Amino acid sequence: MADGIGEEMIMPGAGFKNVAPLVRLENVCRTFFMGEVEVKVIRGVDLEIYAGELLIIHGESGSGKSTLLNMIGGIDRPSSGIIFFNGNELTAYSEKELTEFRRNQVGFIFQFYNLIPSLTAVENVRVATEIATNPMDEAEALELVGLGDRLDYFPSQLSGGQQQRVAIARALAKRPRLMLCDEPTGALDHETTEKILQLLHRINKETETTMVMITHSSALLAVSDRSVTLSDGKISGGRHRRAG
Numbered sequence: 001m002a003d004g005i006g007e008e009m010i011m012p013g014a015g016f017k018n019v020a021p022l023v024r025l026e027n028v029c030r031t032f033f034m035g036e037v038e039v040k041v042i043r044g045v046d047l048e049i050y051a052g053e054l055l056i057i058h059g060e061s062g063s064g065k066s067t068l069l070n071m072i073g074g075i076d077r078p079s080s081g082i083i084f085f086n087g088n089e090l091t092a093y094s095e096k097e098l099t100e101f102r103r104n105q106v107g108f109i110f111q112f113y114n115l116i117p118s119l120t121a122v123e124n125v126r127v128a129t130e131i132a133t134n135p136m137d138e139a140e141a142l143e144l145v146g147l148g149d150r151l152d153y154f155p156s157q158l159s160g161g162q163q164q165r166v167a168i169a170r171a172l173a174k175r176p177r178l179m180l181c182d183e184p185t186g187a188l189d190h191e192t193t194e195k196i197l198q199l200l201h202r203i204n205k206e207t208e209t210t211m212v213m214i215t216h217s218s219a220l221l222a223v224s225d226r227s228v229t230l231s232d233g234k235i236s237g238g239r240h241r242r243a244g
């Protein structure tokens with residue numbers, strides 16, 4: 001067994017031990033039907049995510065990482081099992097409550113930035129702030145990601161890394177409790193990847209926003225608080241950063 005890998009190591013790190021989890025998954029399963037064929041993608045996941053931590057989810061392609069992230073973010077619902085957010089049973093929410101939850105509590109960042117081409121950077125961020133209850137100023141959010149001088153640029157006038165920064169600002173501007181990042185650097189070159197991951201790490205530490213991220217980057221793994229591995233629809237192991 002590799003150093004630091006094992007059942008005991010998927011428990012939260014030292015700084016997170018004595019707090020109630022922000023998110024708790026209990027025996028979560030997700031099955032899809034392809035015609036008559038039943039595909040069991042997530043097969044009994046128990047997981048706790050602590051406020052302020054940066055958790056990495058690993059796993060081979062097709063292991064169910066995005067499916068799991070989507071259920072945590074209220075984009076999708078489990079076929080069975082329970083998810084709690086901040087002590088409330090997310091899986092019992094109505095569609096309306098789930099929409100409110102996504103709007104106010106969750107910032108999503110995807111591999112492809114999903115910016116609206118006809119809107120400027122500041123207008124793209126406004127798409128999120130307009131419907132959030134306690135947003136930050138759009139310019140402030142863009143300032144935080146290093147784009148204070150690009151407020152009026154359209155996506156086509158920005159590099160891939162800058163477009164992802166706009167997407168990060170859009171997620172951050174809602175002041176979400178939870179940021180969910182699904183391969184946020186999947187479309188970027190090595191150098192830009194490092195910069196975006198550094199930015200996300202800085203945001204996690206400075207704003208204490210809880211972050212769950214699917215990434216293959218070993219650089220981020222070194223500084224993340226904890227990682228878990230998804231294999232065959234279950235959590236098969238993980239590790240957390242050692243103190244010191």
Ligand SMILES: Nc1ncnc2c1ncn2[C@@H]1O[C@H](COP(=O)(O)OP(=O)(O)OP(=O)(O)O)[C@@H](O)[C@H]1O
Nearest residue numbers: 032033039041059060061062063064065066067068
């Ligand atoms: N809506 C759906 N309908 C049917 N099957 C689905 C659906 N969504 C996901 N799946 C299946 O679930 C499995 C896991 O998909 P998922 O995208 O969660 O994996 P992943 O680990 O994120 O993969 P990757 O690293 O390649 O992005 C795949 O076999 C996929 O085909």
